Amino acid sequence: xxxxxxxxxxxxxxxxxxxxxxxxxxxxxxxxxxxxxxxxxxxxxxxxxxxxxxxxxxxxxxxxxxxxxxxxxxxxxxxxxxxxxxxxxxxxxxxxxxxxxxxxxxxxxxxxxxxxxxxxxxxxxxxxxxxxxxxxxxxxxxxxxxxxxxxxxxxxxxxxxxxxxxxxxxxxxxxxxxxxxxxxxxxxxxxxxxxxxxxxxxxxxxxxxxxxxxxxxxxxxxxxxxxxxxxxxxxxxxxxxxxxxxxxxxxxxxxxxxxxxxxxxxxxxxxxxxxxxxxxxxxxxxxxxxxxxxxxx
Numbered sequence: 001x002x003x004x005x006x007x008x009x010x011x012x013x014x015x016x017x018x019x020x021x022x023x024x025x026x027x028x029x030x031x032x033x034x035x036x037x038x039x040x041x042x043x044x045x046x047x048x049x050x051x052x053x054x055x056x057x058x059x060x061x062x063x064x065x066x067x068x069x070x071x072x073x074x075x076x077x078x079x080x081x082x083x084x085x086x087x088x089x090x091x092x093x094x095x096x097x098x099x100x101x102x103x104x105x106x107x108x109x110x111x112x113x114x115x116x117x118x119x120x121x122x123x124x125x126x127x128x129x130x131x132x133x134x135x136x137x138x139x140x141x142x143x144x145x146x147x148x149x150x151x152x153x154x155x156x157x158x159x160x161x162x163x164x165x166x167x168x169x170x171x172x173x174x175x176x177x178x179x180x181x182x183x184x185x186x187x188x189x190x191x192x193x194x195x196x197x198x199x200x201x202x203x204x205x206x207x208x209x210x211x212x213x214x215x216x217x218x219x220x221x222x223x224x225x226x227x228x229x230x231x232x233x234x235x236x237x238x239x240x241x242x243x244x245x246x247x248x249x250x251x252x253x254x255x256x257x258x259x260x261x262x263x264x265x266x267x268x269x270x271x272x273x274x275x276x277x278x279x280x281x282x283x284x285x286x287x288x289x290x291x292x293x294x295x296x297x
Contacts, residue, residue: 142181157193
C-alpha cells in the first residue's frame with residue numbers, strides 16, 4: 001500500500017507479517033511489529049536516537065566472540081533472560097521452579113569427572129567447597145544416569161575463559177548420577193563478581209547508576225533423555241548482592257545452603273579451615289532433552 005501517514009507504516013508492515021506461512025513465526029512477527037512500532041510512538045524516538053540504537057545493536061554483535069557474549073549479557077541486564085525462563089517453567093510462572101537463566105559462560109565440552117573428584121585444574125587459592133547433589137523427578141524418585149555439567153567463577157570472580165592465570169576448563173566438570181541420583185565433587189568456594197563492563201552493557205549500567213555485581217552462585221546443567229534439560233544456579237544467601245543481582249536471576253527456589261565449617265575436615269587432612277559444604281536437591285520435569293546453544297566455545 002502507498003504510505004500516506006505514519007499510521008499506515010504499521011498497517012502495511014503488519015499485513016506483510018500476517019502472510020508468514022509458519023504459524024508461530026507469524027504470531028511472533030505480527031506481535032513484534034505492533035509492539036516495536038508502539039514503543040517508537042510511545043517514546044517518540046528521534047532520528048538521532050534511532051541511528052544510535054542501530055549502532056548499538058551492531059556493536060553487540062561485534063563484541064560477541066568465542067569467549068564473550070555481549071548479547072546474552074545485555075539480555076540478562078534487561079531482565080529478559082530471567083523473564084523468559086520464568087514464563088516457560090513453574091507452570092508458566094505461577095509456581096516456583098529450579099530452572100534459571102543459562103548465562104553467558106556455559107561451555108559445551110566440560111571434561112568428565114568421577115563422583116567425589118575435584119574440578120580444580122590449576123592453582124586456585126580459596127576455601128575448599130564440597131558439593132553433594134541429588135537429582136530427582138517430580139515424584140521425588142532418583143534420576144539415575146543423568147549428566148550433570150557444573151561450572152562457577154573462581155575466588156577472584158573470574159571464569160577460566162576470562163582469566164589467563166587459570167587452566168582451560170578450570171572449575172568445570174561433568175558428572176553422572178548414581179543409582180540414588182547422587183553426584184559429588186570438590187571445588188573452591190566461589191564469590192560474587194562484576195559482569196564485564198567494557199562494552200555496551202557497562203555503558204548502560206553506568207548511565208543508570210547500577211552496580212555490575214552478581215551474587216556468588218554455582219551453575220548446573222542436567223541432561224537425561226525423557227526430561228527437560230534443567231539449567232540451574234544455586235545462590236549463596238550470605239552474598240551482599242543477593243537482593244540486587246544485576247541479571248535479575250535470584251529466586252527463593254534457587255537459594256542454597258552453603259555451610260561454613262571452622263573445624264578440621266573429618267576425612268581430608270589437607271583441607272584447611274574454613275571450608276564449605278553444599279547439599280542440594282535438583283528436581284527435573286518430564287520433557288524433551290534438548291541442549292541449548294552454547295553462548296561461547
